[in-house]
Amino acid sequence: MSRQKDMNLRLVWADAARALALIGILLNHFFEEFGTHPWFTNPSNDWPDFGTRIHQVYPRDFSSPVVSLLQFLGWLGDSCPGVFVLLSGFALTWACSTRGGTVRPIEFYRHRIVRIFPLYVAMHFVILAGAVAIPGLSISMAGTKTLLSLLGLRFDASLFYYINPSWWFVWLILQLYVVFPYLYNLLGRIGVKKFVALTFLFTFACRLYGIVYSENLYVWMTGIFFGTRLAEFTVGMSLAMVLTKSGDSENPIGVKTLWVPSLLLYSMGFICSLFLYGSIVSNLLVSIGMTGLFYCLWKGLIESVDVLARGVIWIGRESYGIFLLHQAPLQWTASLFPGPWHAWGAIAAILLSFPAARAISAGVSRLLSWNATASSSPLLDRASALLAALSLVLLLLVEPSLYPSGAHPVFALMAGAVLIFLGFADYRIGTSGGGLLRGGREVAILSIFLSLFVFPAGHGFAAVLIGAVLVTTFSIFRRVLKSAKAALAAAALLTGLLVAVTEALLLHLHPVEAGKWGEVAALQAHPTRTFALRPSQETRLRYNNYDYVVRTNSQGLASPEIAVERPTPDTLRILVAGDAFTMPEGVNYEYSYPAVLGRELSDQLAPRKVQVINAGVTGYGPVQVSQQLKELVPLFKPDFVLYQYFINEVEEVGVDPADLLKSIGLTRKRFERLHDLKNAQYLEQSRMLSLRMAERITGIPSSWRYDKALLKYYRTGEQDLYSDRNIAAVREHMQVMRDTCKRQGAQMIVYFVPAAVGVMPPAALSYFPWTENLSDSSRYDLNRPLAALQEIAADLGISVVDMTPPLKASPGAPYFSDSWHWTVEGHRVAAGVMMDDVKKRGPMGKAGNRGEAHKTRKLDAESQG
Secondary structure, three states: OHHHHHHHHHOHHHHHHHHHHHHHHHHHHHHHHHOOOOOOOOOOOOOOOHHHHHHOOOOOOOOOHHHHHHHHHHHHHHHOHHHHHHHHHHHHHHHHHHHOOOOOHHHHHHHHHHHHHHHHHHHHHHHHHHHOOOOOOOOOOOOHHHHHHHOOOOOOHHHHOOOOHHHHHHHHHHHHHHHHHHHHHHHHHHOHHHHHHHHHHHHHHHHHHHHHHOOOHHHHHHHHOHHHOHHHHHHHHHHHHHHHHHOOOOOOOOHHHHHHHHHHHHHHHHHHOOOOOOHHHHHHHHHHHHHHHHHHHHHHOHHHOHHHHHHHHHHHHOHHHHHHHHHHHHHHHHHHOOOOHHHHHHHHHHHHHHHHHHHHHHHHHHHHHOOOOOOHHHHHHHHHHHHHHHHHHHHHHOHHHHOOOOOHHHHHHHHHHHHHHHHHHHHHHHHHOOHHHHHHHHHHHHHHHHHHHHOOOOOHHHHHHHHHHHHHHHHHHHHHOOOHHHHHHHHHHHHHHHHHHHHHHHHHHOOOOOOOOOOHHHEEEEOOOEEEEOOOOEEEEEEOOEEEEEEOOOOOOOOOOOOOOOOOOOOEEEEEEOOOOOOOOOOOHHHOHHHHHHHHHHHHHOOOOEEEEEOOOOOOOHHHHHHHHHHHHHHHOOOEEEEEEEOOHHHHOOOOHHHHHHHHOOOOOHHHHHHHHHOOHHHHHHHHHHHHHHHHHHOOOOHHHHHHOOHHHHEOOOOHHHOHHHHHHHHHHHHHHHHHHHHOOOEEEEEEEOOHHHOOOHHHOOOOOOOOOOOOOOOEOOOHHHHHHHHHHHHHOOEEEEOHHHHHOOOOOOEOOOOOOEOHHHHHHHHHHHHHHHHHHOOOOOOOOHHHHHHHHHHHHHHHO
8 A cells, every 4th residue: 555655646747747738738729729830740741841940930920029939838839749648658557567467458448448438428518519609610419420539539631630629639549548458568578678669660660651651641640540659658658667667666756867858858859840751750759858847847846836736736637628628619719709809718718628627527427426226216217218208209300300400410419418318327227127118218329329420410210210120120039039149130130121122112113312413323523614414425314203314425415416517607506505404404305495496496497407505514503604615615616605594593603612512422532422321212201201290290391392492592681692792703704604605706695594483383383381472572572583693694795585474474384393493394485485586686597698697796706805
């Protein structure tokens, strides 16, 4: 007992060093919130030249030299995590060496999990709860990345700083914990010298590998792979082994003996950190030197001041919680406290993280130490069963309706808390609770888990169905099979088979768009237009209420093969551009308005040849069309360019190309590809079933109806859709189209296409939200999209033809009742409008007149431009 007490006393300096390292980290994060980060500590792929790095060694971001000095100290604090790494190796080895013998990995892991994870998981709930109130933050409890974060797994660059940047350290320390038992046993076998040499060599090789090969050098060197920081950890291990075996516990190392070597090592490490290949050893030298300097500061100054010493020791012992908590709230202060209040808000966030972390840590400790008594178990059983039943109802009817609204992150957070509670209750109660109640609780646990972390957000209905099937089949197999593992495997296999059969049937009978565009099979990424149709391909597309074929020519146009040269000099050539209405979506090409227009004009102008070139591509907006015309108009030199303009152009003009490709399904990163696998038919169709059930129960239309009806484009009042930025962007791209056509002597005409709600009665549209009244002029202006286009076109001198009146006058239904686009009747009407309009504009003379007319238009265009 005397030896153990002495050992504990000697570890006080380690608590002090942790406290000082934490203060350095806090200072670093504070100043990086307001300024730049240093170009030392760890190199990155975008390192500037050596002169720039040297010039930036001492910061000059602030006018006050005192503040600049503090910022420099904060920059030095960027290396303080290395002290934590070293002290972790030291403390673990110190504890194990006092017990003697080898370390058993499983027992060691169990203790470390209890030490690390409860508080780490609790901090997720705290941070995510706070994030709900911060504008612009998109993190949520729901998602595969959040599950990986909860498990401490940050093996990918997109995960490394996810939710809270400082949590990267948890991933590093977990890796070191995994290898510690084997390192400790190796240290005992081969001795300190060989152990140090071997681990140093491994670390230097890993860091050299990163310099030569890594695509994300900063993350690699920081510790996404433990090998780059192993030497710091093993230095702590070796130091602890040397000290415990020395037996000289009464005479600590003197400050006078240690401070000069520590300062020298730190200085050498700092200098090495300024050079790329010097970074192979810089972290190790800096961490050793900094730890020694912190020891000297403690022994030489702080320890002798009782009040100061107590405060430092308290911070050191609470350092883990403070470290986990502080950074995200610090970053939120930029949104919450604009202007001069930002600095005060940041200081307050750091200061409040001390008592808050202590309170959270104490609460977690109390929860872990609580045991269900004989009297409290039945109450816990019934309460958890009631909460399970409520959560199942919410997953079935509410959760699918909330996504992707701002309420969903709140729901996900609450669901996560319920999951923790139900799991805790199930663990405490065990088999003592009622069978039915326990089964309901297990269904809820599995359903919430699937809803949050396995299925995409908004698919709670499917999660409950699969959770119920899996628990039920497990219960059945458990009665037949002796082994619980065998019963679980059989239940999982049967559930998977049922899901696969359901998926196959839905794909065969009634496929729907799920997680990506239904047209994705016919599309590919494009270097200038973001995406385009695949050339020389025939694709049958079946989704929602559509079943049609897209055939493309060698140029990737949904059109018959068109030679660049005209078949005759007087051939009337029309280029049609637009989106899904033009491609067309939902009907085969021969029924589309470009095909009908070509046939009608050919009949009327025979024997003069007519070519209508269809350049329509689903999803194309002004950005894509303007670039497309720059490429196709000089190539084909058409007489007319007809641009089919849909009401959503004002929104599509601002879509980021990367987001567009992602939504189509053309680019997926590692976790996004996994997300694709989860967007299966049974998930999407069960979601829609849930939404319709909720509508029947509540009598309130779901939000998807408003989106599908495109009502937002007709809403009155201020809205971002018609912002000056969007209108200016549309004008800019239409000007490019106009100028491109003018340079080639082509007439450009814009044909405005309204949404179905602007043409057909709401009762004819299956998706219309029945509570809305389009006649309410205070809420809706059915002329708004057209008015915005006409204003733009008038400024540019472009003709606009409104397709609304003829579509309204159509004897048949011009739009599909279940979707946005035109039926065969709608295409017939559109072709008639365009034919009459083009004929009026001329010249439509006999054969032989076209060449002179084209020449005249070209001369006119040259004189104007």
